[in-house]
Amino acid sequence: MELEQLRDELDEVDKKLLELFIKRMNLSEEVAKVKKEKNIPIFNGAREQEILQTRTEMAGEWKNYARSLFTELMALSKQRQWDILNGDDKKYGLIGRVLGHSFSKVLHEELGCNNYQLIELEPEELENFLRDTDLSGMNVTIPYKMEAKKYCDVLSEEAMAIGSVNTLVKHWEDKEAWYGYNTDVHGFLYTVELAGMELSGAKVLVLGSGGASKAVSYGCKKLGAGEVIIISRKGENNYDNLEKHYDADVIINATPVGMEPNIEEQPVDLEPFTKLSGVIDLIYNPRRTKLLQQAEALHINCIDGLAMLVSQAVHAQELFKNREFPMGITRRTQASLTRKLGNLILIGMPGCGKSSIAKAIGELSGREVIDTDTYIEEKEGMSIPEIFKKGGEALFRELETKALKELVHKKGIIISTGGGVVLSEENITYLKYNGYIYHIERDLDKLSREGRPLSEGADLKELYQRRLSFYAQCRDSVFENNGSIEDIARRIWEDFCEHLR
Ligand code: NAP
Numbered sequence: 001m002e003l004e005q006l007r008d009e010l011d012e013v014d015k016k017l018l019e020l021f022i023k024r025m026n027l028s029e030e031v032a033k034v035k036k037e038k039n040i041p042i043f044n045g046a047r048e049q050e051i052l053q054t055r056t057e058m059a060g061e062w063k064n065y066a067r068s069l070f071t072e073l074m075a076l077s078k079q080r081q082w083d084i085l086n087g088d089d090k091k092y093g094l095i096g097r098v099l100g101h102s103f104s105k106v107l108h109e110e111l112g113c114n115n116y117q118l119i120e121l122e123p124e125e126l127e128n129f130l131r132d133t134d135l136s137g138m139n140v141t142i143p144y145k146m147e148a149k150k151y152c153d154v155l156s157e158e159a160m161a162i163g164s165v166n167t168l169v170k171h172w173e174d175k176e177a178w179y180g181y182n183t184d185v186h187g188f189l190y191t192v193e194l195a196g197m198e199l200s201g202a203k204v205l206v207l208g209s210g211g212a213s214k215a216v217s218y219g220c221k222k223l224g225a226g227e228v229i230i231i232s233r234k235g236e237n238n239y240d241n242l243e244k245h246y247d248a249d250v251i252i253n254a255t256p257v258g259m260e261p262n263i264e265e266q267p268v269d270l271e272p273f274t275k276l277s278g279v280i281d282l283i284y285n286p287r288r289t290k291l292l293q294q295a296e297a298l299h300i301n302c303i304d305g306l307a308m309l310v311s312q313a314v315h316a317q318e319l320f321k322n323r324e325f326p327m328g329i330t331r332r333t334q335a336s337l338t339r340k341l342g343n344l345i346l347i348g349m350p351g352c353g354k355s356s357i358a359k360a361i362g363e364l365s366g367r368e369v370i371d372t373d374t375y376i377e378e379k380e381g382m383s384i385p386e387i388f389k390k391g392g393e394a395l396f397r398e399l400e401t402k403a404l405k406e407l408v409h410k411k412g413i414i415i416s417t418g419g420g421v422v423l424s425e426e427n428i429t430y431l432k433y434n435g436y437i438y439h440i441e442r443d444l445d446k447l448s449r450e451g452r453p454l455s456e457g458a459d460l461k462e463l464y465q466r467r468l469s470f471y472a473q474c475r476d477s478v479f480e481n482n483g484s485i486e487d488i489a490r491r492i493w494e495d496f497c498e499h500l501r
Contacts, residue, residue, distance in 0.1 A: 145211030152180030187312030
């Protein structure tokens with residue numbers, strides 16, 4: 001059967017599945033209403049097990065897949081039933097001092113919490129806020145994780161051991177009391193597992209001594225780390241005597257150094273560490289901090305803070321709603337946020353089709369497309385040939401770097417770059433902060449030269465050989481553009497939608 005025909009059949013099956021899914025969810029809602037009327041709890045372990053058992057047996061050779069499918073379906077039904085029984089009018093939020101760059105609202109909305117607010121507080125406002133607020137649950141961030149603990153009536157074991165809270169909940173059975181939890185540990189353990197890092201017996205340096213540092217240190221010990229050393233600006237182990245720890249196995253950045261808007265900062269230089277096998281940066285905005293970019297360049301296994309952010313938020317939602325969330329929701333939400341916030345960047349030789357591909361991906365995805373050459377022309381009020389005439393390649397490169405510096409703070413866009421953008425280390429750093437970078441390869445004899453000051457009359461083979469190592473150093477992925485624009489645009493978009501880290 002032809003691929004197109006198979007795809008059409010799949011579309012038909014999906015349509016039927018969707019109809020049945022909607023029917024199932026509607027029935028779940030009816031069940032919830034009956035349960036509410038008769039005061040029957042949502043969770044019925046015996047019935048769930050029975051459903052799982054029978055459905056799995058009916059699936060024959062697909063039984064393992066069917067088990068996963070029905071586990072997920074039942075979790076979704078329970079989620080809907082919970083919302084009906086408890087009403088979804090409860091309010092939640094995040095408290096902190098400066099929240100302009102927080103992803104929490106987007107994230108909790110992804111998790112189905114539509115009444116989540118960001119609340120900036122000054123230190124002197126905290127006590128009154130916690131006493132008077134009508135929030136049923138909240139997350140806590142810089143600088144209140146330790147302070148908020150003092151206002152908790154009950155602390156979880158982990159919050160007590162760590163000495164800080166990042167989640168406060170008013171449980172329905174005790175609406176007056178704040179229960180304090182620390183879900184950062186949960187998120188950290190998930191991150192280490194996702195990255196495939198081995199902490200057992202390892203010497204770990206944790207940079208910073210704040211709330212996150214405490215949770216991470218607790219997590220490292222839980223994973224059997226041999227030594228956990230806190231590097232603190234004022235501590236016994238500090239940035240002036242780091243050489244004592246150049247034999248560290250893993251470094252974890254639990255400081256805000258390198259976070260938006262100060263993305264050009266880096267807490268430590270990784271070069272002198274001779275045994276490093278892992279770097280974790282708890283920062284998730286930008287996704288690839290300078291620290292992580294250096295780790296990648298040194299081929300050290302590394303991961304940013306998004307997995308931790310999502311995983312701790314899922315656990316916070318479980319605490320808010322007092323129920324387990326469907327399996328796989330953490331990975332799905334992480335992928336969805338990665339898609340939403342990450343920039344898709346195209347690099348490659350002049351005339352390889354970057355602009356057309358970017359436009360086609362823009363049409364497929366509905367994303368804003370920025371062509372750096374057009375951006376420069378609009379900003380400067382001059383065409384590229386005019387810029388070359390005025391100040392040569394030097395002026396053009398200067399304007400190109402300036403453009404990238406401005407674009408670096410944008411999220412969820414497509415950027416098509418000029419062919420020589422990769423020649424500057426500074427440009428590569430800007431592209432990598434929030435970008436996933438696709439190198440477009442095209443046969444040299446097919447490259448377009450029209451209106452391109454640097455490739456008109458140039459020896460393209462020589463230019464390509466000079467640039468290839470720069471493209472290779474910069475790219476995350478490479479795609480050949482020797483077929484149709486629509487086809488490569490679709491393949492790149494599919495690839496972008498799938499990558500998690
Ligand atoms: P915090 O309680 O304010 O602690 C941050 C610590 O970083 C401070 O105690 C300080 O330690 C150090 N620090 C602050 N400014 C510094 C500077 N300019 N240079 C060097 N060190 C500095 O904040 P936190 O809640 O622990 O959060 C720390 C970082 O982790 C933030 O970037 C936050 O976004 C991130 N985080 C991420 C997640 C996640 O889910 N991915 C969760 C929690 C936190 P010393 O004074 O001892 O040097």
